Amino acid sequence: MHHPQAASRDGVAQTASDILARLRARAPRVHCITNAVAQNFTANVLLASGCVPSMTLSAEEIGSFVAGAQGLLVNLGTFDRERRQATGIAVETAAAYALPWVLDPVFVDRAPPRAAFARELIGRRPSVVRLNHSEFSALADTTPSREAAVGYARARRIVVGLSGETDLVTDGERVAAITNGHPLMAKVTAMGCAGSALVAACLAVESDAFRATATALVMIGVAGELAAEKAAGPGTFAAAIVDALFSLDESSLIARAKVS
Amino acid sequence: MHHPQAASRDGVAQTASDILARLRARAPRVHCITNAVAQNFTANVLLASGCVPSMTLSAEEIGSFVAGAQGLLVNLGTFDRERRQATGIAVETAAAYALPWVLDPVFVDRAPPRAAFARELIGRRPSVVRLNHSEFSALADTTPSREAAVGYARARRIVVGLSGETDLVTDGERVAAITNGHPLMAKVTAMGCAGSALVAACLAVESDAFRATATALVMIGVAGELAAEKAAGPGTFAAAIVDALFSLDESSLIARAKVS
């Protein structure tokens, strides 16, 4: 049996700090095909993190936007014909430009056609798939666990970011278990979607998809902890986490990263 | 002449408290066909109230989502072909699964085709129609008043939630006049839409549509009063009302419900 290697806390923390510095310095363009519920919050999370978001979906335009971007997110929430068509063009453009992309298969457990489409997309080689336990079960057809995530990642040569109380990141060879975050994060709509957009942002400045994914999840988790100190509930928390991402500095990431 | 019975304050307050406890305990899934302006805020209001919102509109998927939900909202703001088609499927699915649903005929006073579509939908038996005075005038073709609302509800065997300075709830036999709320509620977009989504949430855990509707309007009104104490204007108020719904407890509802 193959034993994946656990990432070191200090290594992940240092990498996260480096990637954050690159986000601030390079201001990468990140194009997002995402659901209508998430668009505004996702754009604000990306802006606060130092990126330039775009969200266009129209078939005539999305090719130009993706060609000019450094990262791409495909999120399946509120999926419709327009987004499906946009995804086809975007993924093709990403392949032509060797642009890394992230798949967030929101709610694939709730509608069979969406799960089928997500499986087809995984065949088109995203760098990362980021999903929760129910979505993993529906997609991988197995109970979510560390072993299942590692096996899935290895078989498909993809990075899996499996979110839950502990976030697992694995490329089939390495595994990082991240315990940053706060319960209020589950009470704000589109928090997971915005986290996936942050993965796309980190991929824009870091070619190792495992490192990029771990960084994004540490970043949003630490921001969530900082935001919870200022918030009186999920409404003020949503604003506070954007503030926290904007102010996030390398030393906070290094001090607060919880990785094993 | 028929005299509808005025609801007792204590009865409505106690019911509201019971329904709130059920929302927290059962975390019902509420599917929303709603306008693009309202989607994010509505999802956050539902999450804060203990529910699991979904917002998909695509014709291929909405049937699965509605079949798996416990409540359904049909809101006509920013109505388009996709939402119209989605509504047809959703309402049919709701009928098949005996799922209660709420109609919010936003801005039917502004476009005749929308009013025609709303009238057709009322023929398809929502449990509740929630609307403001201008919308009631356009739909019922009469001046809004307590008598008109009662008559409309009785004739169509529907619960009417008529919002204004005083919110009226009636099923044609019972009437509750609710005076909770705060003027800032009218200064935040989608506040009414989110209130209608809360009606759908309450219907998911309470079969008496009159009680469910009165509860939702008391809940959001009390949350508005609590939020106003923290807010410096409509921007901070929008976040504060989500916080207030999240923290709302049964004793605050019982203490603060204003019903006659």
Place this chain on the structure above:
Amino acid sequence: MHHPQAASRDGVAQTASDILARLRARAPRVHCITNAVAQNFTANVLLASGCVPSMTLSAEEIGSFVAGAQGLLVNLGTFDRERRQATGIAVETAAAYALPWVLDPVFVDRAPPRAAFARELIGRRPSVVRLNHSEFSALADTTPSREAAVGYARARRIVVGLSGETDLVTDGERVAAITNGHPLMAKVTAMGCAGSALVAACLAVESDAFRATATALVMIGVAGELAAEKAAGPGTFAAAIVDALFSLDESSLIARAKVS
């Protein structure tokens, strides 16, 4: 060579104060064709400023909405077939009702079909085009400068609102350079879009498009300065600027307008 006249600070400040009073008194209806990212924030900015926003895009309805409005915004962000069709009907209706309208050619520098569509729209005589430096370069095919903006405005008989560190407003004869604002404004998505919606709102109560545009930019700039005093980052800033617009009074505008 033609020398455009610089606007006087006191004149612009006094006009802004008068227009604000009219917004509060008349509560104009402003219809917005805008991108999905911006809809909610734009609606809240308009409500806070005393207006009644509507956002419908459907071909069957938009004619009625525009016919009943006093101002119209056409924003090209996330442009798609539906919005393109809606724009055609809206602009035709605006012409029939002599309704002033504003064009915000978001991201025309990023997709050639969008730039072509924007040029065609400018031929259909908006009162104002509001854009940033990259968008101006793409549209006017020249480097943005005071002279270029004046020349473009004069040639097309249009008001240009060119935003940047200094906002320039010109109708080709007059120029106002506005330096109100705060760097956090660039860190909130849809801030520019909401500013353009405010131009449409001011046009609804002021027939001189130069004055209306300068007022809107002073209003949002002053609100941004006030908001920055309350905000801890872009998340809380987005709420605070809505609060600031809601509380904005004529004396603050007069005291704080920075125009040369």
